[in-house]
Amino acid sequence: xxxxxxxxxxxxxxxxxxxxxxxxxxxxxxxxxxxxxxxxxxxxxxxxxxxxxxxxxxxxxxxxxxxxxxxxxxxxxxxxxxxxxxxxxxxxxxxxxxxxxxxxxxxxxxxxxxxxxxxxxxxxxxxxxxxxxxxxxxxxxxxxxxxxxxxxxxxxxxxxxxxxxxxxxxxxxxxxxxxxxxxxxxxxxxxxxxxxxxxxxxxxxxxxxxxxxxxxxxxxxxxxxxxxxxxxxxxxxxxxxxxxxxxxxxxxxxxxxxxxxxxxxxxxxxxxxxx
Numbered sequence: 001x002x003x004x005x006x007x008x009x010x011x012x013x014x015x016x017x018x019x020x021x022x023x024x025x026x027x028x029x030x031x032x033x034x035x036x037x038x039x040x041x042x043x044x045x046x047x048x049x050x051x052x053x054x055x056x057x058x059x060x061x062x063x064x065x066x067x068x069x070x071x072x073x074x075x076x077x078x079x080x081x082x083x084x085x086x087x088x089x090x091x092x093x094x095x096x097x098x099x100x101x102x103x104x105x106x107x108x109x110x111x112x113x114x115x116x117x118x119x120x121x122x123x124x125x126x127x128x129x130x131x132x133x134x135x136x137x138x139x140x141x142x143x144x145x146x147x148x149x150x151x152x153x154x155x156x157x158x159x160x161x162x163x164x165x166x167x168x169x170x171x172x173x174x175x176x177x178x179x180x181x182x183x184x185x186x187x188x189x190x191x192x193x194x195x196x197x198x199x200x201x202x203x204x205x206x207x208x209x210x211x212x213x214x215x216x217x218x219x220x221x222x223x224x225x226x227x228x229x230x231x232x233x234x235x236x237x238x239x240x241x242x243x244x245x246x247x248x249x250x251x252x253x254x255x256x257x258x259x260x261x262x263x264x265x266x267x268x269x270x271x272x273x274x275x
Contacts, residue, residue, distance in 0.1 A: 113161035130170035186227030188263040209238040209245035
């Protein structure tokens, strides 16, 4: 048996399906070429991103879209190699869709949402998001159906892409600027208000994680029921650890207030007992 006969040897044949040794070799080569093309493309995009300082999230989104298109063409070529033409594929897909029906509606919803997310770029890899009431995390990966988010507790959460499209989410990184935060504090009536402002600004300027610009500022909010209410506004790019930053600032404010004998009051109520 010569080489040609070996390559044409049929391993499995059923109607138009014909898997030969030659087709298996061609499939292996196709798989290697596809992976090689994707590898070269990824390297080229990374070099382009470094040269042009393009946002890494946009580059990753473009790569994901191109990757799915290339794999789709590779799969179509694979079907041709084993004797299953496009007509068979369309007929099989129609039968599959009719058979599965509404059961895969959510999957298609996630896939379409994934394409929208990758195409629009409203959410990029590396963005800090707030999803729902209290889940804050960094986007580490955006796939065609799901996205991976790592929370502040270093827990990886798999989020279906339809949530990124259908729900209201907060993207802290979307405008590429540090967001503004506020720390509220109340002091007892009779406290030196100018000194309170000075202490709050000093704490903000000395706190690691608080941006130098824009400058932090203090607002005398109100004459409250039991306290003089102040608000310390500051900007920070350390979004994932902002709760720790604010906690450290509260420790420092408490220490400074104790040194200056400035009291933080508790709610007070006058009780009148009627005889």
